[in-house]
Amino acid sequence: LDNKPSVGKGKAEKVVTTTCTYCGVGCQFDLNVKDGKILRVTSNPNAPVNGMRLCVKGRYGYQFVHHPQRLTRPLVRQYLLEGKPRPAGADRGPWVEVDWDTALNLTAQKLDDARLQFGADSVGILASAKCTNEENYLMNKLARQVIGTNNIDHCARLCHSSTVAGLALAYGSGAMSNTMKDVAEQSQALFVIGSNTTEQHPVFGTMLRQAVLRRGVKLIVADPRRIDLCEFATLHLQQRPGTDIALLNGLMYIILEKGWADEAFIAERTENFDAFRENLKDYPPEKVAEITGVPVEQLYAAAEIMGTHKPMAVIWAMGITQHIVGVQNVLSLANLQMLLGNMGIPGGGVNPLRGQNNVQGACDMGGLPDVYPGYQKVTLDEARQRFEQAWGASLSPNLGMTVTEMIPAACEGKIKAMLIMGENPVMSDPDSNHVRHCLERLDFMALIEIFPSETSVYADVLLPAVTFAEKDGTFTNTERRIQRVRQAIDPIGEARPDWIILSGLAKRILQRGNRKIDASAPFAGWEYTSPAQIMDEVAAVTPIYAGVDYERLDRGESLQWPVRGKDHPGTPILHVGQFTRGRGKFHPTVHVPPADQPDGQFPMILTTGRVLYHWHGGEMTRRAETLMAIYDRPLVEISPEDAEALGVNGNRRLRLTSRRGSIEAEAWVTDRVPPGLLHANFHFPESPTNELTIAALDPISKIPDFKVTAVRVELV
Ligand code: SF4
Numbered sequence: 001l002d003n004k005p006s007v008g009k010g011k012a013e014k015v016v017t018t019t020c021t022y023c024g025v026g027c028q029f030d031l032n033v034k035d036g037k038i039l040r041v042t043s044n045p046n047a048p049v050n051g052m053r054l055c056v057k058g059r060y061g062y063q064f065v066h067h068p069q070r071l072t073r074p075l076v077r078q079y080l081l082e083g084k085p086r087p088a089g090a091d092r093g094p095w096v097e098v099d100w101d102t103a104l105n106l107t108a109q110k111l112d113d114a115r116l117q118f119g120a121d122s123v124g125i126l127a128s129a130k131c132t133n134e135e136n137y138l139m140n141k142l143a144r145q146v147i148g149t150n151n152i153d154h155c156a157r158l159c160h161s162s163t164v165a166g167l168a169l170a171y172g173s174g175a176m177s178n179t180m181k182d183v184a185e186q187s188q189a190l191f192v193i194g195s196n197t198t199e200q201h202p203v204f205g206t207m208l209r210q211a212v213l214r215r216g217v218k219l220i221v222a223d224p225r226r227i228d229l230c231e232f233a234t235l236h237l238q239q240r241p242g243t244d245i246a247l248l249n250g251l252m253y254i255i256l257e258k259g260w261a262d263e264a265f266i267a268e269r270t271e272n273f274d275a276f277r278e279n280l281k282d283y284p285p286e287k288v289a290e291i292t293g294v295p296v297e298q299l300y301a302a303a304e305i306m307g308t309h310k311p312m313a314v315i316w317a318m319g320i321t322q323h324i325v326g327v328q329n330v331l332s333l334a335n336l337q338m339l340l341g342n343m344g345i346p347g348g349g350v351n352p353l354r355g356q357n358n359v360q361g362a363c364d365m366g367g368l369p370d371v372y373p374g375y376q377k378v379t380l381d382e383a384r385q386r387f388e389q390a391w392g393a394s395l396s397p398n399l400g401m402t403v404t405e406m407i408p409a410a411c412e413g414k415i416k417a418m419l420i421m422g423e424n425p426v427m428s429d430p431d432s433n434h435v436r437h438c439l440e441r442l443d444f445m446a447l448i449e450i451f452p453s454e455t456s457v458y459a460d461v462l463l464p465a466v467t468f469a470e471k472d473g474t475f476t477n478t479e480r481r482i483q484r485v486r487q488a489i490d491p492i493g494e495a496r497p498d499w500i501i502l503s504g505l506a507k508r509i510l511q512r513g514n515r516k517i518d519a520s521a522p523f524a525g526w527e528y529t530s531p532a533q534i535m536d537e538v539a540a541v542t543p544i545y546a547g548v549d550y551e552r553l554d555r556g557e558s559l560q561w562p563v564r565g566k567d568h569p570g571t572p573i574l575h576v577g578q579f580t581r582g583r584g585k586f587h588p589t590v591h592v593p594p595a596d597q598p599d600g601q602f603p604m605i606l607t608t609g610r611v612l613y614h615w616h617g618g619e620m621t622r623r624a625e626t627l628m629a630i631y632d633r634p635l636v637e638i639s640p641e642d643a644e645a646l647g648v649n650g651n652r653r654l655r656l657t658s659r660r661g662s663i664e665a666e667a668w669v670t671d672r673v674p675p676g677l678l679h680a681n682f683h684f685p686e687s688p689t690n691e692l693t694i695a696a697l698d699p700i701s702k703i704p705d706f707k708v709t710a711v712r713v714e715l716v
Contacts (some may be wrong), residue, residue: 012032027050127367149400
């Protein structure tokens with residue numbers, strides 16, 4: 001690696017401490033800069049979460065910043081400049097480079113025209129888990145105050161919306177309850193279900209490994225795949241995909257049967273226990289073994305570890321959430337931790353690992369269709385009036401659409417225009433054939449991006465944004481920790497920070513005079529001069545961020561929300577003494593088979609996910625040469641038994657076909673997957689895995705089922 005020119009040699013002219021742009025662990029590190037370029041990333045011993053640790057993406061993934069494909073000037077389709085109607089079909093015509101005024105004026109005009117002609121709810125807005133808190137706050141304000149719609153969402157819908165909904169129902173707060181440090185250092189047992197932690201949250205994965213190897217913590221992994229965590233687990237429960245509720249109910253059946261439940265905790269701090277206990281009678285171990293494929297003896301062994309090792313922390317990710325029963329899965333885990341009395345104590349808790357660096361913050365800032373910043377509900381008169389007074393505008397009382405509703409609504413002609421910041425639905429949303437078909441039908445789309453993405457094919461205006469290295473702001477990590485992002489280099493070309501782009505756009509829309517704003521309201525205006533100023537506004541309208549400001553963060557305070565005031569130290573552990581909603585509520589949950597069932601035509605199950613070296617749609621990591629040197633093509637995991645039956649011998653190309661589409665990719669023959677199961681990542685556009693997946697949604701959270709797709713596999 002030392003010979004790689006992009007891992008720069010020589011002495012840095014300056015070193016800037018900032019926060020990683022990839023996963024929700026929120027590692028901090030130093031960007032070493034020379035001649036306006038990032039030379040390398042080095043560890044910073046004062047980083048509150050990771051200390052000197054970094055994973056390969058944090059260490060080398062920055063290389064995309066200087067990639068020649070960066071968007072450096074605004075682009076507009078020629079037909080718009082000529083004032084002609086949009087060409088019919090998928091091809092929207094040639095791009096023309098323009099100045100910022102032209103691009104922003106056109107975007108403002110088209111969004112405002114859609115609002116006037118078809119109503120504010122004809123506009124759909126996607127915020128971004130990759131952008132800062134300040135930028136997501138402004139996107140939420142733009143949707144609600146400037147456009148007048150609650151149609152705002154982002155990719156949290158696709159990863160942890162079921163966590164947020166489930167935990168809010170059970171406990172009153174949808175966030176991770178504990179810190180990574182107390183989980184790693186004070187637990188006696190760890191239950192990791194549906195989280196490939198060593199690949200997806202690698203630095204936390206190293207902390208879990210140390211907990212097991214140094215402190216002898218018991219680790220139970222529940223996962224249909226033999227992921228790397230299994231190498232040091234006490235027990236691996238290899239349940240069939242889509243059977244988590246049965247598995248968890250079976251474990252809780254045994255915990256009750258053996259008298260391992262924490263009766264005092266249940267009596268003092270919870271409600272609805274009797275209905276929950278009654279429901280468990282349907283899940284005796286023998287029946288659960290039949291549904292899940294986990295042997296009865298393993299169920300008893302796991303329940304015994306859970307019942308006799310306190311505190312136990314539960315950790316999960318998309319293996320739990322991305323199902324049509326995502327909310328019910330999460331409620332089952334919430335039940336488990338109440339049953340064992342593991343809430344409100346260090347080393348325990350519910351610990352959903354958020355995927356993107358700022359998916360927690362994007363939710364906190366109101367990048368969701370049902371809540372303003374700080375989870376204040378748009379349907380509650382009191383909350384709505386508070387924001388109407390703050391922003392000086394009348395706000396919509398209607399629930400907005402989720403991203404999984406907006407895109408089909410574009411097909412139906414209900415969504416006419418979209419403004420998208422840093423999201424790539426063509427790569428990330430299920431059933432991408434259908435997504436493309438819907439985006440084609442939009443009258444107008446403006447995309448704020450750092451690279452031309454797969455979604456930009458359907459855009460009319462492309463606004464070049466800067467990367468994390470070129471701007472200031474804050475990210476909030478998976479454990480609710482608010483951390484600074486600091487500008488290390490000048491913007492590349494004419495690219496601008498998203499907060500400047502959004503301010504310019506909002507001002508232009510408001511200047512058209514079609515939206516009534518009371519300019520005397522305290523936060524009616526859009527004259528922002530810095531992200532610090534935006535954070536002050538966030539703090540004023542968001543009780544859980546009330547005590548957050550840049551002075552405290554730059555002094556080195558490490559704050560986890562809720563931060564109730566300037567003297568409040570933040571809240572490392574939630575639900576201490578009592579739950580956010582008062583008593584925790586047990587919910588009976590029922591096993592429901594997945595939507596996409598295998599049959600004679602599609603006999604295998606495909607589950608999708610990510611790999612250590614890449615990130616989501618891959619826009620950034622596919623442009624980091626060190627990461628590409630390690631993992632440069634899409635691979636599909638297939639078991640040795642299935643590979644032999646197919647005649648796969650070494651590296652062979654496979655064709656995977658579902659009821660919705662077909663892709664080709666290379667086989668990786670491995671016993672990480674059992675016979676009958678395949679695993680594919682969605683990082684590479686040449687094998688767009690989401691062509692295969694189904695847009696079947698959880699009825700409460702509207703999260704799609706990415707984890708169970710019926711497919712057939714053939715040799716190409
Ligand atoms: Fe970045 Fe996550 Fe790796 Fe830390 S663990 S360096 S936050 S990708």
